[in-house]
Amino acid sequence: MGQIKLESVTKSFGPVEVIPPLDLTIEDGEFTVFVGPSGCGKSTLLRLIAGLEDITSGKISIDGQDATHVPPAKRGLAMVFQSYALYPHMSVRKNIAFPMKMAGVPVEEQNRRIEAAAAALNLTDYLDRRPGQLSGGQRQRVAIGRAIVREPGAFLFDEPLSNLDAALRVGMRLEISELHKRLKTTMIYVTHDQVEAMTMADKIVVLQAGVIEQVGSPLELYRAPRNVFVAGFIGSPKMNLLTGPEAAKHNAHTIGTRPEHIAISQTEGTWSGTIGVSEHLGSDTFFHVKCDGFDDPLTVRAGGEVALKYGDKVFLTPDLTQLHRFDAQGLRIA
Amino acid sequence: MATQHSRSAARIMMAPAVILLLGWMLVPLLMTLWFSFKKYLPLRGGDLGWVGFDNYVRFISSSSFWPSIQATLIIVGGVLAITIIFGVLLAILLNQPMWGQGIVRILVIAPFFVMPTVSALVWKNMFMDPVNGLFAHLWKFFGAEPISWLSEASLQSIILIVSWQWLPFATLILLTAIQSLDSEQLEAAEMDGASPLSRFGYITLPHLSRAITVVLLIQTIFLLSIFAEIFVTTQGAFGTKTLTYLIYQRVLESQNVGLGSAGGVYAIILANIVAIFLMRIVGKNLDA
Numbered sequence: 001m002g003q004i005k006l007e008s009v010t011k012s013f014g015p016v017e018v019i020p021p022l023d024l025t026i027e028d029g030e031f032t033v034f035v036g037p038s039g040c041g042k043s044t045l046l047r048l049i050a051g052l053e054d055i056t057s058g059k060i061s062i063d064g065q066d067a068t069h070v071p072p073a074k075r076g077l078a079m080v081f082q083s084y085a086l087y088p089h090m091s092v093r094k095n096i097a098f099p100m101k102m103a104g105v106p107v108e109e110q111n112r113r114i115e116a117a118a119a120a121l122n123l124t125d126y127l128d129r130r131p132g133q134l135s136g137g138q139r140q141r142v143a144i145g146r147a148i149v150r151e152p153g154a155f156l157f158d159e160p161l162s163n164l165d166a167a168l169r170v171g172m173r174l175e176i177s178e179l180h181k182r183l184k185t186t187m188i189y190v191t192h193d194q195v196e197a198m199t200m201a202d203k204i205v206v207l208q209a210g211v212i213e214q215v216g217s218p219l220e221l222y223r224a225p226r227n228v229f230v231a232g233f234i235g236s237p238k239m240n241l242l243t244g245p246e247a248a249k250h251n252a253h254t255i256g257t258r259p260e261h262i263a264i265s266q267t268e269g270t271w272s273g274t275i276g277v278s279e280h281l282g283s284d285t286f287f288h289v290k291c292d293g294f295d296d297p298l299t300v301r302a303g304g305e306v307a308l309k310y311g312d313k314v315f316l317t318p319d320l321t322q323l324h325r326f327d328a329q330g331l332r333i334a
Numbered sequence: 335m336a337t338q339h340s341r342s343a344a345r346i347m348m349a350p351a352v353i354l355l356l357g358w359m360l361v362p363l364l365m366t367l368w369f370s371f372k373k374y375l376p377l378r379g380g381d382l383g384w385v386g387f388d389n390y391v392r393f394i395s396s397s398s399f400w401p402s403i404q405a406t407l408i409i410v411g412g413v414l415a416i417t418i419i420f421g422v423l424l425a426i427l428l429n430q431p432m433w434g435q436g437i438v439r440i441l442v443i444a445p446f447f448v449m450p451t452v453s454a455l456v457w458k459n460m461f462m463d464p465v466n467g468l469f470a471h472l473w474k475f476f477g478a479e480p481i482s483w484l485s486e487a488s489l490q491s492i493i494l495i496v497s498w499q500w501l502p503f504a505t506l507i508l509l510t511a512i513q514s515l516d517s518e519q520l521e522a523a524e525m526d527g528a529s530p531l532s533r534f535g536y537i538t539l540p541h542l543s544r545a546i547t548v549v550l551l552i553q554t555i556f557l558l559s560i561f562a563e564i565f566v567t568t569q570g571a572f573g574t575k576t577l578t579y580l581i582y583q584r585v586l587e588s589q590n591v592g593l594g595s596a597g598g599v600y601a602i603i604l605a606n607i608v609a610i611f612l613m614r615i616v617g618k619n620l621d622a
């Protein structure tokens with residue numbers, strides 16, 4: 001229950017084509033994450049799947065059934081909105097009950113599911129409050145609770161954690177992942193936070209301007225980005241991308257090396273440079289090294305307790321087995 | 335207004351307005367009370383001294399008193415019902431994206447800018463005239479006998495005229511309220527399987543409740559004292575004599591200021607009874 005298939009789906013708002021023809025299959029039970037820069041069409045794609053926007057052309061099928069013209073409520077999908085979209089004048093209990101009430105579920109069954117969802121989401125103490133009296137994280141859980149009780153074929157999340165603070169975000173991230181493991185329901189999750197994408201996804205879909213740049217597991221994308229855009233987008237901090245003579249040495253237009261694949265030394269190495277800003281995270285340190293002959297500083301990861309400081313002369317050596325090479329079109333050279 | 339400090343600051347800043355309003359209200363109120371205990375006939379001897387509660391007894395025992403209260407309440411209730419029901423519908427309609435929205439919105443608001451006297455005269459002569467009115471022509475076109483609106487359906491006609499004037503106000507307030515409704519809530523309800531009608535009932539209407547309350551309270555205040563519409567149409571005949579109109583007749587037609595003032599005090603009492611009822615019913619919508 002919950003395979004979603006898009007076939008040459010397009011979407012235009014007036015003359016502006018936001019989604020050019022796009023094909024994508026999301027398997028049953030998969031946790032799929034859409035990532036991409038702001039305005040690339042992630043929300044639009046999700047709303048097309050939900051049925052909240054009509055597609056301009058193409059076909060959407062859910063579980064093999066054509067759902068292109070099926071109204072949102074009949075698609076068996078539940079959506080969690082970025083603004084939570086709770087009903088402010090209803091108590092938490094009524095909010096969660098609303099979809100069941102609309103579906104005509106008997107009251108005893110409604111109560112059973114509400115209690116179960118509230119227990120799973122730690123909401124039992126808040127059932128009689130209004131959304132306005134809850135914290136951001138609690139509201140988020142109510143929104144998820146409202147989605148769970150419908151027992152949908154798939155969950156759609158549109159940046160559900162972006163209004164939460166960092167600590168809460170990590171917590172909710174785990175809760176959603178756990179929920180997925182427990183329910184084994186298809187989930188589509190939109191985010192522009194690539195840590196969320198890397199940690200939660202079975203499959204990541206990287207979008208740019210409505211075009212799918214690459215689809216794959218987090219590690220596939222990390223190990224073998226298909227093009228320069230994906231290389232720069234996946235991984236934190238960003239991959240260092242170099243063009244010009246340095247790339248030509250490796251028979252490529254652009255080469256990329258991740259901060260964690262560069263060794264730093266005070267005595268010898270391929271490239272020499274001076275340390276600029278350093279970011280100490282405790283477990284790791286990221287140095288921004290201004291290298292002789294390169295325009296942009298390189299980011300390098302070192303251990304947590306490295307005794308290097310601003311202005312020190314250092315040598316950098318990239319791990320050549322982990323070097324990514326791209327041609328003039330930005331495509332990966334195998 | 336969270337802290338002690340901001341509360342007392344707010345009080346000080348509001349004081350001038352409150353004092354001014356209080357004076358504005360108290361002076362006429364005290365004068366009305368003063369005259370209501372006097373026999374005061376400006377053209378027939380002037381101030382004829384104190385008479386105690388005589389005026390009050392005479393005003394209430396007049397055969398026009400209870401019918402006037404009834405007419406007042408029917409007009410207020412009728413206009414409120416029409417303006418709120420149609421106001422909500424119009425607001426929803428005007429909130430839909432459509433061609434020429436800006437012009438339509440201005441047209442809908444226009445009646446509010448027409449003076450009550452003028453609009454009542456236009457209705458009386460252009461629409462409701464039993465010989466030349468548009469309605470009469472319409473009725474004749476369908477082969478029916480024209481109705482002489484203002485005598486046969488006088489209360490309904492006045493309700494119609496006043497509703498026409500107040501509908502823009504209600505629509506405007508409700509439209510701004512509808513525009514502040516988060517569209518994601520409606521979308522969430524749509525995904526939750528709510529039909530358009532349930533979306534209206536469960537999401538839109540509760541969202542509008544506060545605006546509806548505001549419309550209800552403000553309109554009631556103004557509708558209790560409508561006068562011009564009656565003055566230029568029926569002159570209080572055919573059962574359209576409201577309390578306001580009765581007071582006017584007592585003071586100006588009968589030249590009895592004392593009796594009219596007593597009626598004024600009854601009007602204050604009526605307004606307060608209505609206000610208490612309204613606050614009981616809808617006042618909780620204004621909390622939070």
Ligand SMILES: Nc1ncnc2c1ncn2[C@@H]1O[C@H](COP(=O)(O)OP(=O)(O)OP(=O)(O)O)[C@@H](O)[C@H]1O
Nearest residue numbers: 013016018036037038039040041042043044045192
């Ligand atoms: N109703 C609309 N009318 C016209 N253009 C729209 C509409 N909705 C979205 N767009 C355009 O479609 C593009 C994609 O928007 P979308 O909301 O899907 O971006 P997004 O990837 O979700 O971005 P973000 O990460 O900022 O939420 C944007 O360029 C936006 O301007």
Ligand SMILES: [Mg+2]
Nearest residue numbers: 042043044159
């Ligand atoms: Mg978005």
